[in-house]
Amino acid sequence: MNLLVDAGNTSIKFALESQQKILRVSEEDALSQLANIEAVIVSKVKEYDVLDNIKTNFINFGKPFIVASVSKKHSGVTCGYNNIKNLGIDRWVAVIGACRLYPNRNLVVVDAGTAMTIDAIVDSQNHLGGWIVPGLSLMKQSIEQKAPLVFSSNESAIEEFGTDTPSALENGCILTLIGSIEKAVNLLKSDYNSQNIMVLLTGGDAQTLSKRLLIEHALEPDLIFHGLSEYTK
Numbered sequence: 001m002n003l004l005v006d007a008g009n010t011s012i013k014f015a016l017e018s019q020q021k022i023l024r025v026s027e028e029d030a031l032s033q034l035a036n037i038e039a040v041i042v043s044k045v046k047e048y049d050v051l052d053n054i055k056t057n058f059i060n061f062g063k064p065f066i067v068a069s070v071s072k073k074h075s076g077v078t079c080g081y082n083n084i085k086n087l088g089i090d091r092w093v094a095v096i097g098a099c100r101l102y103p104n105r106n107l108v109v110v111d112a113g114t115a116m117t118i119d120a121i122v123d124s125q126n127h128l129g130g131w132i133v134p135g136l137s138l139m140k141q142s143i144e145q146k147a148p149l150v151f152s153s154n155e156s157a158i159e160e161f162g163t164d165t166p167s168a169l170e171n172g173c174i175l176t177l178i179g180s181i182e183k184a185v186n187l188l189k190s191d192y193n194s195q196n197i198m199v200l201l202t203g204g205d206a207q208t209l210s211k212r213l214l215i216e217h218a219l220e221p222d223l224i225f226h227g228l229s230e231y232t233k
């Protein structure tokens with residue numbers, strides 16, 4: 001059994017993996033299982049103290065603690081970045097996970113976390129690159145911080161055109177994110193002659209976006225973990 005870790009900019013998530021089967025667990029449960037873990041594989045875009053503790057524990061017992069990194073090619077997928085070192089590892093493992101789960105589709109991989117990232121993959125192995133935009137919370141917070149008259153509420157209505165400030169803000173930000181996903185799909189169709197496109201949504205705001213995305217898509221909350229499990233081979 002392996003421990004997979006997704007250390008994002010907002011939160012750190014854990015999963016246990018055995019023979020490619022993935023089970024999400026709490027930090028507490030992950031730590032309580034350490035003695036039974038053979039290897040730890042980590043995607044991190046930010047440092048967390050708990051990771052240092054796990055690493056020390058693992059190294060003391062002579063067990064592998066693997067920090068995943070981007071390579072030009074992994075599991076048959078070619079990285080589209082010119083300088084691969086600059087691509088976020090969370091994006092790269094999500095791309096690898098997506099290609100594993102949907103080997104016969106052209107893909108738009110959306111990780112709606114602190115930032116929302118979009119990555120395009122054609123011919124099930126050719127990563128073209130992508131976009132980084134502010135995530136939903138960040139987008140709303142940044143306007144609220146700079147414009148004192150703009151405020152949000154937990155009760156804003158779902159509507160196309162907002163009829164009060166919280167609703168205008170919430171719907172504007174969500175539909176901005178939706179618009180960029182649709183733009184990526186349209187670009188793949190028009191400029192890359194791609195058919196058979198699948199949009200995959202992961203990250204903390206995946207469900208919120210799913211409700212407003214009218215084109216074919218799938219929720220894949222464990223995409224990063226599926227990608228990390230390719231690093232155990």
Ligand SMILES: Nc1ncnc2c1ncn2[C@@H]1O[C@H](COP(=O)(O)OP(=O)(O)O)[C@@H](O)[C@H]1O
Nearest residue numbers: 008009010011112113114135136137203204205
């Ligand atoms: N209960 C929640 N706690 C924190 N963030 C949440 C919650 N529900 C939705 N979100 C949204 O999810 C985002 C974080 O998603 P996540 O995938 O964990 O990000 P990251 O991978 O960057 O750590 C937040 O920016 C916020 O917009």
Ligand SMILES: CC(C)(COP(=O)(O)O)[C@@H](O)C(=O)NCCC(=O)O
Nearest residue numbers: 008009045086087088113114115132
């Ligand atoms: C774009 C990101 C901040 C997204 O991080 P997240 O929102 O998932 O925490 C992360 O993938 C990152 O730091 N990327 C490095 C820059 C790049 O991918 O080009």
Ligand SMILES: [K+]
Nearest residue numbers: 111113115117
């Ligand atoms: K993200």
